[in-house]
């Protein structure tokens with residue numbers, strides 16, 4: 001079902017509650033990466049240029065309903081002001097007298113940023129009273145927080161029940177790119193799934209097996225599959241209770257004609273440390289007491305070739321512990337292969353993979369880097385995202 005867009009709204013002279021995802025990484029009080037703020041600019045500019053009075057709301061971190069000084073949005077207000085080249089007012093309250101006064105002082109085109117919505121205990125409980133209170137302050141609701149669209153909280157879902165609503169440009173773009181990739185994919189279509197948690201990626205692996213031509217597995221989660229193949233994996237990451245499921249995925253791949261790629265060699269270490277002794281071994285040769293922390297060079301070559309021959313690649317989760325230099329090669333190889341494959345449309349599914357691509361300085365060469373890690377995964381699993389489901393239909 002197509003959702004209303006901000007293009008469909010007459011916003012002139014209207015007060016708009018606009019949810020954005022300004023949950024940016026902070027380093028000693030400064031913003032370490034402003035990607036998410038920049039991603040929201042088209043919507044904010046559109047609303048401002050069309051004469052709306054914009055009340056922005058976002059969370060940062062997980063303060064659990066209490067004020068946490070380090071998680072205030074003051075640095076975000078300043079950054080937004082710099083990026084827009086326009087004044088951004090800021091309230092140190094989520095809701096209350098100061099917010100009311102500041103809203104009353106807004107003129108057409110003006111922007112106010114509220115304090116971190118998760119300082120309010122009602123936000124994550126999706127409290128009805130808080131939703132009504134926000135709705136009572138404004139005329140319209142716009143959601144552009146793709147990264148938080150999988151949460152049913154007041155500012156992402158609850159408030160939409162009491163106001164006419166629409167999606168912002170970022171949500172529209174994310175849905176279009178991810179939706180097109182999954183519903184009408186360019187082929188060969190390859191998904192690369194890595195990272196650490198098998199449990200969190202089961203849904204997406206299952207769903208992708210109905211859609212892709214190639215499924216590449218790397219990262220820590222690969223070793224539950226390697227174990228399921230019957231090899232010993234030493235002290236590598238293992239989710240024992242998922243071995244049977246891993247087997248069933250390999251069988252499903254075979255039934256569906258999906259080529260299923262697992263590591264054929266690995267970089268193993270004698271401890272989980274940058275300074276550990278490490279060596280490359282074939283996958284059937286991982287000894288007791290060693291743990292696999294990256295895919296090996298033969299695997300990297302294999303994965304590179306699959307990427308080169310693909311027309312569409314979705315990537316979620318690093319191939320190894322890329323944060324430690326000795327175990328970064330596999331992730332780097334995949335990122336470089338994607339950067340080099342000019343005709344291959346590359347979609348990075350947020351979270352750690354986006355961080356890895358950034359780390360290797362290759363962000364500019366990817367076609368789409370999603371602003372949502374968890375949200376893009378849930379979308380790819382085929383789940384309804386509450387923050388999007390709640391919006392008015394066209």
Ligand SMILES: Nc1ncnc2c1ncn2[C@@H]1O[C@H](COP(=O)(O)OP(=O)(O)O)[C@@H](O)[C@H]1O
Pocket residue numbers: 194195196197218219220221237292293294316317318319320321322323350351352353373
């Ligand atoms: N072989 C491995 N063993 C242990 N941890 C790994 C391995 N490969 C990757 N990781 C870790 O997985 C983490 C990312 O996992 P995850 O949260 O599932 O990914 P994402 O955030 O991309 O969804 C990274 O911090 C990385 O160090």
Ligand SMILES: O=C(OP(=O)(O)O)[C@H](O)COP(=O)(O)O
Pocket residue numbers: 021023061062147148151350351371372373374375
């Ligand atoms: O950073 C976020 O999610 P992500 O790390 O899955 O991309 C979003 O801002 C959601 O935050 P949350 O997982 O605390 O609800």
